[in-house]
Amino acid sequence: MLSLITVGAFAYLIQKLDPPREGDKGGGLALPPKIEAMSKPPATTIPVTPEKPPATESGAATAPPEQSPGVKLTFVGDVMFGSKVDDLLQKNGYDYPYKHVKPYLEKADITVANLETPITTRGAAQEKEYVYRSSPQSLPELKRVGVDLVNLANNHSMDYGVEGLLDTLDYLDAQDIKHVGAGRNSDEAYRYVIMEQKGMKIAFLGFSRVIPDTSWYAGKSNPGMAETYSTKLAFESIGKARAEADLVVVIAHWGEERKAYPVKSQTDLARQYIDHGADLIVASHPHVVQGFEQYKGKWIAYSMGNFIFTTNDNPNTWESMILEASCTKERSCDLSMVPILTKWAQPIPMVDEARDKLLEKLTNLSVNAQIDKEGRITLGPTRTVPIEAEEMPPVKKETGIVDGTSKTAVKPPANGTKKPSDSDKAADPKKAEQSKKSEAGKTTETSKKPDADKTQAGKTGESGKTQGTGKNTEGKKTTGDGAKSSEGGKKSPESTKKSAEDPKKSTDSKKTNESSKSSGEARKTEKDRKTSG
Missing domain, CATH: 3.60.21.10 (Metallo-dependent phosphatases)
Structure with missing residues (x-):
C-alpha cells in the first residue's frame, strides 16, 4: 500500500511540473528534455575524424613511399x-x-x-x-x-x-x-x-x-x-x-x-x-x-x-x-x-x-x-644544335707515332714545352715540294704498306686536306694547352720520303687513280676493322 501511495505521489508531482505539451496525446510521461535532445539528429555538422591509412595484412598501417636520400x-x-x-x-x-x-x-x-x-x-x-x-x-x-x-x-x-x-x-x-x-x-x-x-x-x-x-x-x-x-x-x-x-x-x-x-x-x-x-x-x-x-x-x-x-x-x-x-x-x-x-x-x-x-x-x-x-x-625546349662531322680517329701503324712526325726518340723537354711546330717542319724544301704536289692534286706515289695506304686514303677521302708536309692535317691549336688536335692519325714524313725514293714501292697510275677514288672506302674499312675489334 505504501508503495502505491509513493508512485502516485511521484506521478502527480511530474504532471504538475511538466504539463502536457501541444500535440501530446493524453497526459502520459514526457521524455526528460536532455534525453529528448540527444535522441534527435544533430542540428550542426560535427567534425569528422580523418580516416586511418589502409592496413596491411598484418594490420600495420602503410606509410606513403619515401624517396631515397640523394x-x-x-x-x-x-x-x-x-x-x-x-x-x-x-x-x-x-x-x-x-x-x-x-x-x-x-x-x-x-x-x-x-x-x-x-x-x-x-x-x-x-x-x-x-x-x-x-x-x-x-x-x-x-x-x-x-x-x-x-x-x-x-x-x-x-x-x-x-x-x-x-x-x-x-x-x-x-x-x-x-x-x-x-x-x-x-x-x-x-x-x-x-x-x-x-x-x-x-x-x-x-x-x-x-x-x-x-x-x-x-x-x-x-x-x-x-x-x-x-x-x-x-x-x-x-x-x-x-x-x-x-x-x-x-x-x-x-x-x-x-x-x-x-x-x-x-x-x-x-x-x-x-x-x-x-x-x-x-x-x-x-x-x-x-x-x-x-x-x-x-x-x-x-x-x-x-x-x-x-x-x-x-x-x-x-x-x-x-x-x-x-x-x-x-x-x-x-x-x-x-x-x-x-x-x-x-x-x-x-x-x-x-x-x-x-x-x-x-x-x-x-x-x-x-x-x-x-x-x-x-x-627545356628542343633546339636545333649544329652537330659537326666526326674527325678521323688514329690509324694503326706498324711503327712511329701517329700524332708525331718522327719515329726517333727525342730528349724530354721541360714540362709542357712546345715541340718544333709543323710550320717549322714544313720549311724543309723537299717537304715543301711534296706539299705543292699534293695541293695540285698530283699524287705520284702510294706506299704498298696496307696501313699507310689506309692512312693516306682516309685523309684524302674524308678530310679532303693536303698531304705530304707531315702536318696534322685536321689539327687546330687547342684552347688550353696549345696542342694540336690529336684525334686523327698522320703519316710520317719519313715513310712518305722512303716511298718516293724506292721505285719498288711505287704503284702505276691506274692503282693511284683507284686508290684516290676508293679513299673513303679504304678509310671506312679501317674504321670498321677497329670497331669490330
Whole structure:
C-alpha cells in the first residue's frame, strides 16, 4: 500500500511540473528534455575524424613511399699542374688554385675531376707537339680540398710514356684518390670503381675517344687507356656496373677543341652509353664549355671546359663550371652549375653580369635544357644544335707515332714545352715540294704498306686536306694547352720520303687513280676493322 501511495505521489508531482505539451496525446510521461535532445539528429555538422591509412595484412598501417636520400656529386673539368701552372704553384703554394672554390669541392659527397697530366718525375716525352707532366707534390692538396676520383682516359695521361702512367697510378693510390680510364692492362683500364655514400652505390667509368696513338690503347698485358674507337669493352663494362650499382656515371673524353657544339661522335656515344645503362655522363676535352642534353631522362654534360690549366688568349677557354648533381637510387639526377672564370690556373665563381651571360650562353648551346638564374638545369625546349662531322680517329701503324712526325726518340723537354711546330717542319724544301704536289692534286706515289695506304686514303677521302708536309692535317691549336688536335692519325714524313725514293714501292697510275677514288672506302674499312675489334 505504501508503495502505491509513493508512485502516485511521484506521478502527480511530474504532471504538475511538466504539463502536457501541444500535440501530446493524453497526459502520459514526457521524455526528460536532455534525453529528448540527444535522441534527435544533430542540428550542426560535427567534425569528422580523418580516416586511418589502409592496413596491411598484418594490420600495420602503410606509410606513403619515401624517396631515397640523394647523394651529391660534384664535377670539374680539366686539371693540370705542369708547365706554367707549376710556376704559379711554386710561387703561390699548392693551395693557390683552390682559394675561391674549395667550399664547393669540400661539401660534396664525391668530387670528380679530369686529370689531364701524368704525375711523375720520370719517363721519356712522347713525340707530340705538347707534353705535360706534373709534380707528385701537387696531389696532397688535390686530395685535401675534396677530390675523390679522377679520370685518366685522355690525350695527356701518357705524355711521358708507360713509365709516367704507372707512376701516376701509384701516386694516386698513395693519396687514396680513386681513378678510372687507364690501367696496367685493359681489365684495369675499363674497370669501374664503385663508391658508396649514404647507402647508395655509385659506379664511375672513364673512356676516351681522343688518343694520340694506338700504342696508348690498353691491352691484355700492356698499360694504357680505355679507348672507345671500339666500343665493345666500354659497353660491356657499363652493363656490368649497372647490375651492381644504384647509379652509373661515365666520365668521357671526346670532341674537338675550341668547338662550342659537340661533334657527331660525341652525341652518338653519349646516347649509346645511356642505352647500355649509364645514368649520367660528364665530359671534357674541347677546353671550352658545351651545352647539356637530356636523353631518355638521363643528363649529358658535353664539355666542362678548363678548371686548372694554362691560360691562352682565347676568352672562351677561360669559361668553366662546377657541376653539381643530386642523384637518388631511382637513377635520376637533378643538376645545377656554378659558372666559373678560370685564369692563371685559379678558378673563381662568376658574379653579376658575367654569371648571367654564361648561364644564358649554355642554355643556347644546349639541345633541350634550360638554366635559370640560380644555375638549376632543367628540361627545356628542343633546339636545333649544329652537330659537326666526326674527325678521323688514329690509324694503326706498324711503327712511329701517329700524332708525331718522327719515329726517333727525342730528349724530354721541360714540362709542357712546345715541340718544333709543323710550320717549322714544313720549311724543309723537299717537304715543301711534296706539299705543292699534293695541293695540285698530283699524287705520284702510294706506299704498298696496307696501313699507310689506309692512312693516306682516309685523309684524302674524308678530310679532303693536303698531304705530304707531315702536318696534322685536321689539327687546330687547342684552347688550353696549345696542342694540336690529336684525334686523327698522320703519316710520317719519313715513310712518305722512303716511298718516293724506292721505285719498288711505287704503284702505276691506274692503282693511284683507284686508290684516290676508293679513299673513303679504304678509310671506312679501317674504321670498321677497329670497331669490330
